Amino acid sequence: MTTRFRLTLGQLNPTVGDLAGNAEKARAAWAEAKAAGADMLALPEMFITGYQTQDLILKSVFVQEAEAALHQLARDCAEGPAIGIGGPAMLGGRLHNAYWILQGGAVVAQVLKHHLPNTDVFDEKRVFVAADVSGPYRVGPIRIGTPICEDAWHPDVAETLAETGAEILLVPNGSPYHRGKPDLRLNLMVSRVVETGLPLVYLNMVGGQDDQVFDGSSMVLNPGGELALQMPQFDACITHVDFLQGPEGWRAEPGMKVEIPRVWEADYRACVLSLSDYMAKTGFKKAVLGLSGGVDSALVAAIAADALGPENVHCVMLPSAYTSEHSLQDAGETARNLGCRLDTVPIGGAQAAVGEALADLFRGTEPGITEENIQSRLRGVMLMAISNKFGGMLLTTGNKSEVAVGYCTIYGDMNGGYNPLKDMYKTRVFETCRWRNANHRPWMKGPAGVVIPDRVISKPPSAELRPNQTDQDSLPPYEVLDAILEGLVDRELSVADLVAQGFDRATVKRVEHLLYISEYKRFQSAPGVRLTPRAFWLDRRYPIANRFRDAT
Structure with a gap:
């Protein structure tokens, strides 16, 4: 027997x-x-x-x-x-x-x-x-x-x-x-x-x-x-x-014998499951986010819709004088495609009030990044107010590239309780949007089909904090930036290692400098799903006060 x-x-x-x-x-x-x-x-x-x-x-x-x-x-x-x-x-x-x-x-x-x-x-x-x-x-x-x-x-x-x-x-x-x-x-x-x-x-x-x-x-x-x-x-x-x-x-x-999904699907599923469990295990049922018409916030909206259901995702467009008409259109189309609520709350009046309050103190100075950041922080204030008033968790939408080099405003667009893109470089954000448009799975609570408009994916990324602004005014092209960051962050390579791979030394040094001086922002940033062995928080722990720079 x-x-x-x-x-x-x-x-x-x-x-x-x-x-x-x-x-x-x-x-x-x-x-x-x-x-x-x-x-x-x-x-x-x-x-x-x-x-x-x-x-x-x-x-x-x-x-x-x-x-x-x-x-x-x-x-x-x-x-x-x-x-x-x-x-x-x-x-x-x-x-x-x-x-x-x-x-x-x-x-x-x-x-x-x-x-x-x-x-x-x-x-x-x-x-x-x-x-x-x-x-x-x-x-x-x-x-x-x-x-x-x-x-x-x-x-x-x-x-x-x-x-x-x-x-x-x-x-x-x-x-x-x-x-x-x-x-x-x-x-x-x-x-x-x-x-x-x-x-x-x-x-x-x-x-x-x-x-x-x-x-x-x-x-x-x-x-x-x-x-x-x-x-x-x-x-x-x-x-x-x-x-x-x-x-x-x-x-x-x-x-x-269930087939293990390929990496693009696995990463996206990790983002969705991590958000849904974070919300459920902390007692939240609804989410709110700023929908700018850009690719990052569109992807976060899709992740939130798939995790929570579109009816539980509140998108808010917060235009300023520098917000383009196509951004307004793209945010509207994204929200409609996903089936999420979209409200528009202009920040022009609040921006003018802050400018007037600071006018005497700022007299004689040139407008610059300070005024740009005021716009971002006003959006953060309003989104947090909406979160507080209606009980939805505010999601922040910065990708790993931005979080790495500090291309984000502390107490502004960094406001929020969770960040589904925190460990996803910008170049992967684009490809993940394309993957989501082409694929739908039973575990997704959002609709099938093209949910992120093609123009959102293909247009040059911009914070729209000044006239005709693009990300590439301040940063190397994302293909270059992400490759350098993968070397510095994910592989702990030296400057010399990256120069030997063909990268311009001045560009590598500039990215290294931005990476180190932005540590204080990451220390205060929202948690986000871990997708790699070198995610910011527990995987990679650097001092905030740090004078080391790679001289190789």
Whole structure:
């Protein structure tokens, strides 16, 4: 008689701090596992608390309540499949990132994380204590080894578990998205399978948390690296995988195999999911944004419509004397295409009032960037007033190129609670608009078809703060600027490295200067979805007061 082990995988979306809500999601998934005749339900890393908790996990009462919720979950789910669920464990006064095994109404095992990531967006050494490698545990007929997330990115934990009797590897994760991450994970997990000869279950959470979005993409690999099951990217999902024991050990039977989207779709989906979860998890239902007739605000409007529904997106055009007629037309067409409300609030009167109030003080000076910034700040004031009055979250619309070099006005167009484009360079903004116009998916709440007018994408970008202004009056062409920024920011290249690639040294030095002097703006900027391993905030942390300049 063939021995079978059924494992239910819960690729789900927890909320940081919502212990009761996360526990209820676990109970519902356990009920599905029980109905399916499963032997065990597996949930992701730190599921009971949500992830990442940052310093919230240092609050002792939070840890105590999380542990109490896990013990209650064990009691509530005593009659049926075992549960594997991530959560904190305080042992001997030391706080661990742990994986709790619940069975028969009790906690039967706790696996403690050995490798604590301390790079990129992770600061686990700040809040957790690393533990020795835990051995495998038994559930029914099978011995399971559990490397927790980072533990599976190194060979030693999996090899130790295989040597101490593990028959399959179950890897619970809180692994956030960045461009190219699914292929990176797959290659690493194949390495663990080849090294140990064991089947491997890679289980990741989904959902947005501040700047990070967890993209699921859970999978099951058989020995040799054969893909037995592939869960969807970004979607919450519960599925079951059967392991059969044969002469060569345990093997997973084939299950669902969902195609992982290409990068352009994955990036856009990350923007949409991150915004929708940020809004929902902070209690907002509606968004407001300034729709200028330009490409950045048009893309943010599309993302917001897809995330929240067009009826929940309030666009506002705030023209000045320098706003072109085609910008007014383009903003109107964009809002109509998306089905969003658009109001027009001219700032000319407010601008004149501020000019009059400052006239005596400014007498004898030449108009310049100060007066330009007043326009942007007046727009920020009005948008924040609309946000306050009607309760919608203000979205800011600056792309990564602008945020990098400070081509944005602090307390002006930088105002807002979230920025969906914060990690998207301008050249990618153009291409993402084209992608959205050509593609529609069931998860998009906005309409299909061309939602961003072609002229919005093709016309020269302009802040329209003075007559006949274009971005290229102040910045290198975006193709050049973005390539230099990718070198300086994403790859930490030297000036000499970029000059060797063919860039003009004076241009590189100018971009480097703008990058460094704009740090104070980024320090005060709204959070935004992380799309790359070098997003501004947790990935890249530079001092504000900094006199270093690359002399190479």
